[in-house]
Amino acid sequence: MKLLLLAIAATLATTPARSAENVYVYGTGTFSCGKFVEARRVVGGDRAYRQWFVAFASGHNWFSNDGQLRSASHELDDDAAMVWIENYCRRQPTVGFVFAAAKFIEANRQ
Numbered sequence: 484m485k486l487l488l489l490a491i492a493a494t495l496a497t498t499p500a501r502s503a504e505n506v507y508v509y510g511t512g513t514f515s516c517g518k519f520v521e522a523r524r525v526v527g528g529d530r531a532y533r534q535w536f537v538a539f540a541s542g543h544n545w546f547s548n549d550g551q552l553r554s555a556s557h558e559l560d561d562d563a564a565m566v567w568i569e570n571y572c573r574r575q576p577t578v579g580f581v582f583a584a585a586k587f588i589e590a591n592r593q
Contacts, residue, residue, distance in 0.1 A: 511535035512581035516572030519580050523569055532580060533561055536568070539584050 511531045522528035564587060571583045 508579070508581045512539060512579065512584065514580050515576065516578050516580055516583050517576035519583070520569060520572050520576065523565070529565060533565060535580070536564060536584050536587075537561065539581070540564075540588060543588055 512535050514532075519529065519532050522532060567590075568580075568583045568587050571586055572578075572580070575583070
């Protein structure tokens with residue numbers, strides 16, 4: 484666990500700052516919604532997307548303006564979030580997975 488926290492801290496220390504013009508996205512979030520929908524056809528095929536989403540939602544919570552730590556998905560579990568995102572991605576197969584994840588958070592904000 485300590486190693487994981489050190490890795491996260493090192494990543495944050497070397498990640499470019501967010502500006503109004505540039506937001507850098509890494510990893511599975513850069514893949515298209517179409518690839519996500521395709522991955523969902525295989526049992527466990529969405530594992531990387533699911534893990535990326537959980538980290539993305541956690542990062543959103545950590546850096547939210549109000550400073551409150553809370554679940555971005557409120558009462559929804561990972562499975563429900565993946566279904567919501569899949570439905571969005573079926574309608575928008577060419578957009579990045581990150582946009583579907585952001586839309587989910589936006590739609591489920593209190």
